[in-house]
Amino acid sequence: MNSLIRLELARALRNRKFLFFSVIYPSALFLLIAGNADSTTKIDGTGLTVPTYMMVSMASFGALTAVLMGNSERIAKERESGWVRQLRLTTLPGRGYVLAKTASAAVVSLPSIVIVFVVAAAVKDVRLDFWQWFALTGAIWAGSLVFASLGVAIGYLATGDAVRPITMITYFGLSMLGGLWMPSTTFPQWLQDIAKWLPTHAYAALGRAIEQSQAPHAQDIAILAVFFVLFSGGAAWLYRKDTLKA
Amino acid sequence: MTTTAKATSPVVGFDQVTKRYGDVRAVDGLTLALHPGETVALLGPNGAGKSTALDLLLGLRPADSGTVRVFGTSPREAIVGGRVGAMLQSGGLMDEVTVGELVRLACALHPRPFPVRDVLARAGIAQIADRKVNKLSGGQSQRVRFALATAGDSDLIVLDEPTTGMDVSARQAFWATMREQAEQGRTVLFATHYLEEADAIADRVLVLHRGRLLADGTAAEIKAKAGARRIAFDVEGAVDEDRLRELPFLTTITISRNGSAEAPGRAVRIQSTDADATVHALYGLGLYPRNLEVAGLGLEQAFVAITAAEEAKQS
Numbered sequence: 001m002n003s004l005i006r007l008e009l010a011r012a013l014r015n016r017k018f019l020f021f022s023v024i025y026p027s028a029l030f031l032l033i034a035g036n037a038d039s040t041t042k043i044d045g046t047g048l049t050v051p052t053y054m055m056v057s058m059a060s061f062g063a064l065t066a067v068l069m070g071n072s073e074r075i076a077k078e079r080e081s082g083w084v085r086q087l088r089l090t091t092l093p094g095r096g097y098v099l100a101k102t103a104s105a106a107v108v109s110l111p112s113i114v115i116v117f118v119v120a121a122a123v124k125d126v127r128l129d130f131w132q133w134f135a136l137t138g139a140i141w142a143g144s145l146v147f148a149s150l151g152v153a154i155g156y157l158a159t160g161d162a163v164r165p166i167t168m169i170t171y172f173g174l175s176m177l178g179g180l181w182m183p184s185t186t187f188p189q190w191l192q193d194i195a196k197w198l199p200t201h202a203y204a205a206l207g208r209a210i211e212q213s214q215a216p217h218a219q220d221i222a223i224l225a226v227f228f229v230l231f232s233g234g235a236a237w238l239y240r241k242d243t244l245k246a
Numbered sequence: 247m248t249t250t251a252k253a254t255s256p257v258v259g260f261d262q263v264t265k266r267y268g269d270v271r272a273v274d275g276l277t278l279a280l281h282p283g284e285t286v287a288l289l290g291p292n293g294a295g296k297s298t299a300l301d302l303l304l305g306l307r308p309a310d311s312g313t314v315r316v317f318g319t320s321p322r323e324a325i326v327g328g329r330v331g332a333m334l335q336s337g338g339l340m341d342e343v344t345v346g347e348l349v350r351l352a353c354a355l356h357p358r359p360f361p362v363r364d365v366l367a368r369a370g371i372a373q374i375a376d377r378k379v380n381k382l383s384g385g386q387s388q389r390v391r392f393a394l395a396t397a398g399d400s401d402l403i404v405l406d407e408p409t410t411g412m413d414v415s416a417r418q419a420f421w422a423t424m425r426e427q428a429e430q431g432r433t434v435l436f437a438t439h440y441l442e443e444a445d446a447i448a449d450r451v452l453v454l455h456r457g458r459l460l461a462d463g464t465a466a467e468i469k470a471k472a473g474a475r476r477i478a479f480d481v482e483g484a485v486d487e488d489r490l491r492e493l494p495f496l497t498t499i500t501i502s503r504n505g506s507a508e509a510p511g512r513a514v515r516i517q518s519t520d521a522d523a524t525v526h527a528l529y530g531l532g533l534y535p536r537n538l539e540v541a542g543l544g545l546e547q548a549f550v551a552i553t554a555a556e557e558a559k560q561s
Contacts, residue, residue, distance in 0.1 A: 082338030089304060
C-alpha cells in the first residue's frame with residue numbers, strides 16, 4: 001500500500017493546478033482579505049484581530065480544499081475509467097485505495113496550513129504562543145479528516161461528469177456558510193442559526209478556541225465527530241455498493 | 247478431500263453459476279473447469295456473458311447462485327495469493343503517472359514480482375517507460391495492461407479481449423508473448439470475438455452464448471460439431487433429391503436449380519462432419535458431380551452454425 005501512497009503523492013505534487021489551489025491559493029486569499037486590515041481591530045465577540053481570525057479560517061479552508069478536491073474528483077474519475085477495478089485485481093486490500101488517496105491528500109494539506117501560518121506571522125504580525133502554533137496545526141490537520149471522508153463519499157456517489165459541480169457546490173457552500181471566508185457573525189441571525197451546525201463552522205471554531213487560549217468547545221468537537229461518523233459511514237456504504245456492481 | 251484429488255483440482259471451477267441483471271441471465275447455470283497449463287479461449291458474440299463470466303471468476307462481482315473456485319479457494323484469496331494476473335477490457339489505468347511508475351506499482355503489489363525491467367521488456371513497452379499513461383495509443387495501453395497482468399509469477403493469466411485496438415502486427419507480437427507465458431506452464435484464459443485467435447492460439451475453446459456453455463473442445467472439435475467441411479458440386483439433369491439428403495454425415499444440404507432451360511442442372515451445397523465418407527457415398531449414388539469442391543469450414547462459420555442451431559432450438 002505504501003507504494004500506492006508514494007505514487008499518489010508523486011502525482012499530486014506534479015499537478016500544478018491542484019497544488020496551486022490547495023497550497024498557494026489559501027495564503028493568497030488570506031492576504032487579499034486580511035491585507036488591509038490593521039492588526040489591532042478586534043472582531044466582535046471573539047477578542048481576535050482580523051488577521052488572527054482569518055488565519056485560522058484560511059488554514060482550515062486550505063486543508064479542506066486539499067482533502068475534499070483531492071479525493072472526490074479522482075475517485076469518481078478512476079471509478080469510471082476502471083482503475084479502481086484494476087486495483088481490485090491486486091493484493092491491495094479494498095480500503096487501501098481510499099487510505100492511499102486520503103494519506104496523499106493529507107500530505108498536501110499540511111504545507112497549505114503551514115504556509116498560511118508563515119504568511120500570517122511574517123506579513124500580518126500574527127503572534128501566538130509556541131504551543132498554540134502546534135495545537136493549531138494538529139487540530140486543523142486532524143479535523144481535515146472529516147472532509148477527506150466527505151470527499152470519498154462524493155467520489156463514490158457521483159459519476160465522472162457530475163462530480164465536479166457536486167464537489168464545487170459542497171465546497172463553496174461549506175466554506176461560505178461555515179464562515180471560512182467571512183466571519184459568520186456578519187450573517188443575518190437565521191443564517192447564523194443554520195451555520196453553527198455545519199462541520200466547517202465547528203472546524204474553524206476549533207482553531208479559534210486555541211487562538212483564544214481556550215480548550216475547544218465540546219459542542220464543536222461533537223459536531224465534527226458526528227459528521228465524521230456520518231461521512232465515513234456513508235463512504236463505506238457507497239464503497240460496498242460500488243464493489244458489488246463492479 | 248484426498249491428496250490425489252487436490253493435486254488434480256482445477257485451476258478454475260464454476261459450478262452451476264448464475265448471474266442476473268434484472269431479468270437477463272448474463273451467466274446461466276455455467277459449469278466448467280480449467281486445468282493447469284491449458285490455453286483456453288472463451289468465445290462468444292457480444293452480450294454472450296464473457297465479461298460477466300470473467301468478472302465472476304475474478305471476484306469482481308458476486309454470483310447470484312452457484313460457486314466459483316479458483317485454485318480451490320475464493321477468487322479474492324487466489325488474487326491475494328498472487329496466483330492470478332488479469333487484464334480487463336474495462337481496466338482503466340492511473341492517469342498522470344508514467345508507464346514505468348505504474349508497472350513498478352504493479353510489481354510492488356505482487357507477492358512474487360518479476361524485475362520491473364523484465365516486465366517492461368516482455369510487454370514491449372521498455373522504450374515508452376517514461377511516457378505518461380494518458381498519452382498512449384490504444385494498442386500501447388493494452389500492452390501496459392498486459393504488463394500489469396504479468397508483473398509477477400502468477401499461475402493463471404486472464405485476459406478479456408486483449409488485442410482490442412491493436413493492429414495486425416501488434417496482435418501477432420502480442421500472441422507470441424502470450425505463448426511464452428503458456429510455455430512456462432501458466433494457464434491462460436482469454437475472451438475474444440476474433441475467431442482466428444481462438445483457432446490459432448487456444449488448446450481449448452469454450453463457446454458461450456446467452457450465458458450458457460454451447461460447446462467445449464478443441465477448435466477442430468468445435469468445427470466438427472458444426473459440420474466442419476463444406477462440399478459443393480453441380481450435377482446435370484434432374485436428380486433424386488431424397489437420395490442426396492440421405493448421404494451420410496450431413497449436417498445441412500441445399501439444392502438449387504442452375505444451368506439453362508435446355509440443359510437443366512442442380513447446384514448442391516453440403517456441410518458434412520466427415521467429408522471423405524460423404525463424397526465416397528456420393529459417387530456410390532452413381533452421380534457424376536462436376537466442379538466438386540471440398541473446403542474446411544472456418545471456426546467463424548462453425549461458430550455461426552452452432553449459435554444459429556441453438557437459437558433455432560430455443561424459438
